[in-house]
Amino acid sequence: MRKHIFNAGPCVLADSVRENTAKAVLELENTGMSIMEVSHRSKDFEAVINETIDLFKEILEIPDGYSVLFLGGGASLQFAMIPFNFLNKKAAYLNTGTWAKGAIKEAKLFGEVDVVATSEDKNFSYIPKGYTIPSDADYFHITTNNTIVGTEILKDIDCPVPLIADMSSDILSRPVDVSKYAMIYGGAQKNMGPAGVTVVIIRNDLLEKVTRTNIPTMLKYQIHVDNGSMKNTPPCTAIFAVREVLRWVKKMGGLKEMDRRAQAKADLLYNAIDQSKVFVGTAAKEDRSRMNICFVMKDEYKDKEADFMELTKSKGIAGIKGHRSVGGFRASCYNALEIESVQLLVDTMREFEKSIIK
Numbered sequence: 001m002r003k004h005i006f007n008a009g010p011c012v013l014a015d016s017v018r019e020n021t022a023k024a025v026l027e028l029e030n031t032g033m034s035i036m037e038v039s040h041r042s043k044d045f046e047a048v049i050n051e052t053i054d055l056f057k058e059i060l061e062i063p064d065g066y067s068v069l070f071l072g073g074g075a076s077l078q079f080a081m082i083p084f085n086f087l088n089k090k091a092a093y094l095n096t097g098t099w100a101k102g103a104i105k106e107a108k109l110f111g112e113v114d115v116v117a118t119s120e121d122k123n124f125s126y127i128p129k130g131y132t133i134p135s136d137a138d139y140f141h142i143t144t145n146n147t148i149v150g151t152e153i154l155k156d157i158d159c160p161v162p163l164i165a166d167m168s169s170d171i172l173s174r175p176v177d178v179s180k181y182a183m184i185y186g187g188a189q190k191n192m193g194p195a196g197v198t199v200v201i202i203r204n205d206l207l208e209k210v211t212r213t214n215i216p217t218m219l220k221y222q223i224h225v226d227n228g229s230m231k232n233t234p235p236c237t238a239i240f241a242v243r244e245v246l247r248w249v250k251k252m253g254g255l256k257e258m259d260r261r262a263q264a265k266a267d268l269l270y271n272a273i274d275q276s277k278v279f280v281g282t283a284a285k286e287d288r289s290r291m292n293i294c295f296v297m298k299d300e301y302k303d304k305e306a307d308f309m310e311l312t313k314s315k316g317i318a319g320i321k322g323h324r325s326v327g328g329f330r331a332s333c334y335n336a337l338e339i340e341s342v343q344l345l346v347d348t349m350r351e352f353e354k355s356i357i358k
């Protein structure tokens with residue numbers, strides 16, 4: 001029986017994505033070859049990668065002058081590639097959690113890092129506000145959704161310097177004004193597909209700002225732009241699956257519909273948490289993530305967490321254990337998760353609550 005998959009990553013994928021990718025693993029179209037066997041330079045794969053790029057441009061309404069790249073190394077490698085290419089003197093970062101900290105750590109290897117604000121004082125449970133972005137920074141880096149602590153920046157901010165966003169865990173969940181960003185990136189496995197490919201959307205004029213001359217070939221964005229993400233063999237199967245995700249998003253009604261679904265699922269679960277006598281949310285209300293919904297049991301019920309986990313497991317609910325830095329529970333409600341799964345989780349929370357409050 002298929003589970004209700006609340007995993008934080010890799011994420012739940014729609015039926016059509018798994019079915020069509022499975023078929024292509026057996027045979028891509030009528031090529032007589034698996035997607036795992038075709039040449040990445042063949043016409044058949046070219047059609048796949050070109051359609052994937054076109055779908056990104058169409059669905060995210062990416063303006064002219066941007067490139068869409070498929071790279072290796074996960075979002076984690078972008079933490080290093082970004083400063084390697086673009087940090088000439090000083091870069092600004094917003095510290096909103098574990099992933100932001102990872103990006104800051106790498107940037108410090110390449111130059112001066114100005115952390116404009118941090119929410120570390122309260123275990124990253126909110127998004128800092130009222131900070132100033134230095135106008136002499138080479139770029140400003142933000143993490144739009146903090147997968148571990150469940151906070152999210154839902155607005156496209158105005159920025160006086162090139163804005164670079166790690167959107168690993170909320171890309172494709174709402175319409176985005178791409179023109180406000182110099183670069184958007186994400187590991188595919190949170191909302192775009194399976195692990196194995198990283199998507200980078202980069203404004204081409206950002207490449208003109210690169211002055212460092214000792215960047216290794218595979219870490220240069222310019223090389224990947226010039227070679228259409230084929231400087232080396234790209235992860236063809238993962239890219240195929242991303243195409244299927246984009247086809248699914250489009251068929252469902254695009255980002256407006258993803259936005260509506262995300263809000264409906266988040267409202268349902270946060271309302272249940274707020275009405276509960278047993279559970280309590282961990283993130284500041286105004287900054288709550290719609291993708292990763294974190295909650296714990298109130299202190300007097302803390303010893304019952306294992307029992308609740310058991311009950312959810314018996315209902316086929318998977319992946320709701322919270323990250324060890326937050327504890328409790330995290331329900332990741334990525335695009336492909338159906339609201340019925342959230343309803344089942346809510347019903348299970350209510351059932352558990354009744355069983356322990358007499």
Ligand SMILES: *Cc1c(COP(=O)(O)O)cnc(C)c1O
Pocket residue numbers: 009073074075076077099143145146147166167168169186187188190
């Ligand atoms: C998971 C995650 C990463 C790391 O992604 P990898 O592709 O595993 O390197 C980076 N940033 C955010 C926001 C994430 O959720």
